[in-house]
Amino acid sequence: MFHLLVAPDIMTQGYRLTASTGIHKGDREYQQDQVALLSHARVNGCVLGVVADGMGGRSGGRKASDQVMLTARQLFERFAPESDDPSTLLTQLVQEAHLVIKLTAISAEQEPHSTVAAFLVMPNGECHWVHAGDSRVYHFHEGRLVRRTLDHSYVQILVDRGEITEEEANNHPQSNILVGCLGTENDPPMATHFIARLRPGDTLMACSDGVWHYFTTAEIGSVLAGLTPREATEFLIEKARTRARGGGDNLSLVIVRFEPLAAAQRAVPHTG
Numbered sequence: 001m002f003h004l005l006v007a008p009d010i011m012t013q014g015y016r017l018t019a020s021t022g023i024h025k026g027d028r029e030y031q032q033d034q035v036a037l038l039s040h041a042r043v044n045g046c047v048l049g050v051v052a053d054g055m056g057g058r059s060g061g062r063k064a065s066d067q068v069m070l071t072a073r074q075l076f077e078r079f080a081p082e083s084d085d086p087s088t089l090l091t092q093l094v095q096e097a098h099l100v101i102k103l104t105a106i107s108a109e110q111e112p113h114s115t116v117a118a119f120l121v122m123p124n125g126e127c128h129w130v131h132a133g134d135s136r137v138y139h140f141h142e143g144r145l146v147r148r149t150l151d152h153s154y155v156q157i158l159v160d161r162g163e164i165t166e167e168e169a170n171n172h173p174q175s176n177i178l179v180g181c182l183g184t185e186n187d188p189p190m191a192t193h194f195i196a197r198l199r200p201g202d203t204l205m206a207c208s209d210g211v212w213h214y215f216t217t218a219e220i221g222s223v224l225a226g227l228t229p230r231e232a233t234e235f236l237i238e239k240a241r242t243r244a245r246g247g248g249d250n251l252s253l254v255i256v257r258f259e260p261l262a263a264a265q266r267a268v269p270h271t272g
Contacts, residue, residue, distance in 0.1 A: 014125065015200045017047065019256040020229035024237050026210055026248035032061035033208050033252035034069045043081045045123035048072065049254040050093075050116065051135050053208040055181070057110035064101045064114035064183055071097040072118065086120050087192060090130035093118060094182065094190050098132075101183035113183040117149065117206040121256065127195040127204065132188040133181035135208045138217075142201040143225030145217050151209075152180040152189045170213060200260040203229075207236075210249035214240040229255040 025031040032054035040046035052068035054061030072093055079089050094116060105111050115133025122128075129137045134151040150156055154177040155169040169175060180189035198204075203224045212220070215236070223232050237251050 014261065015198075015258045016261055017045070017121070017256055017258060018229050019047070019049075019254070020233040021049075021252075021254040022233035022237050023252040024241070024250070026241065026250050027244060027246055028248075028250055030062070031250055032065055033210065033250040034065040035206075035252040035254055036069050036072060037254050037256070038073065038076050040076070040079070040081060043123055045121070046079075046081045047121045047256065048076050048118065049121075049204065049206050049256060050118040051206040051208055051252050051254060052117075053115040053133065053135050053210070053250065053252070054112065055114065056112040056183075060105075060110035060112035061114070063104050064112035067100050067104065067112075068093075068097045068114050068116050068182065071100065081122060086122055086126065086128040087130075087194070090118060090120060090128055090192065091190065094130055094132055094188060098182040098188050102185075105183060111183070113181050115178075115181050115208070117208075119204050119206060119256075121198065121204070125197040125199075127198050128192065129204075129206075130190060130192045132190055133178055135206065136212050137193075138203075138205045138207075138220065139195065140203045140205075140221050140224055141199065143221040145221055146202075147193065148217070149191060149193070151178075152191075153178050167216070175213070176209075198258050200258055202258045204256045205253060207253035208249070208251060210251040211236055211240055211253050213249070214243040224255065224257070229257050 021035045034052045036050045038048045050072045052065035054065030115135040117131040117135035117137050119129040131149045134153045136149045138148045139146040155172045158164045182188050
């Protein structure tokens, strides 16, 4: 089943945010992905997007991704954008979810693990992100890639060494082998990034490998530039399902677009 959430528009300094999330179990028997887009209860323009891809059987993987979401919600509820450090919140999200998932493993029938990819947009236009595993965060400006996360995976190591290309990595037989994630015996890898100021024309997308695996970066950029977040969410899920040819993984994504306020105001019909 395909679930789609379209977030309400958020007006903030210099732009408005339009957003959408989507999740689909693909061709799997059960859903282990989780996705959330949270708007701060007290401060307009502060939003947190999170994707988690659980692993470890029906119960283990779902418990792990659920724990990532629970931790994210609890930390964000206590977060004070006026005074708290955004990077600290994201670091705590990874560390605390990792610890609880490890404790869950004691009673779980299968070992629970999860990836995480999260971005935090601040009211002043700053953006911070964190990821562990092979769920990704992308930053595009008008369809052109600005930056994306690099997977904590075996094939990414091969790409870094120059032994294979990014295109070859997508079709590599060991593309699903991770070198780190949440819930493992070792501390998870944690890669962070900071954007000093988002601009109108920027789009952020976090997604699990069930989505990005079936597209080139250029294809994703074109879709995000040409469609609304809701349309892009529907298109990417449907196209990934088609390209998977009956062997697709769970899919989850969250898209946030930053649009000029003038354009938003022009889109509102005037009545008088």
